[in-house]
Amino acid sequence: GAVVSQHPSWVICKSGTSVKIECRSLDFQATTMFWYRQFPKQSLMLMATSNEGSKATYEQGVEKDKFLINHASLTLSTLTVTSAHPEDSSFYICSAREASGPSYEQYFGPGTRLTVT
């Protein structure tokens, strides 16, 4: 149980275009989903916290107009990278917290590799 999927697993896009990444909890309801970004050989950096039915909370330094997050249902959150630039190239990982589980347990998706050319 507690499976989280992400789609796509990798994407290449041109500078100036927008890319949408989906995060789904497959077998549980996720009241909260988190979006992380990981640079090569570095830690996971929390970008934002997404609660179902409400606006996302962004961490300091993360541009909310550039990284649009929508958590429309208890099983789906999306991250849209708008007007992507090469510096947005990274590995994006989402995680989901089960509605009925301990508050600290998060289940991670497999990640999405974004390359902006």
Add this chain to the structure above:
Amino acid sequence: DQQVKQNSPSLSVQEGRISILNCDYTNSMFDYFLWYKKYPAEGPTFLISISSIKDKNEDGRFTVFLNKSAKHLSLHIVPSQPGDSAVYFCAAGGMTTDSWGKLQFGAGTQVVVTP
């Protein structure tokens, strides 16, 4: 400001021996700590966790020790197996209103288990 630190970027251990991974933290408000294992191009998978009210938690080959006074925790893997070769992340979280459910991650330790 890195609140969770893993000062050893890599660790090499022989198969069958014990792997000891260390993690230090600075925020005394953290209530729980977790260890995740991660393979390249994959998301982290949960290994084991410990609440701040405990000093040890064991699950199979994995044991986590917490020393609150030293703000230090460690993960012991025994015996180490080749399949344990991966990057291990230490993570910590708190129960305050601002930090509810959020995790702070260390930089990770690359473990290589040699035959």
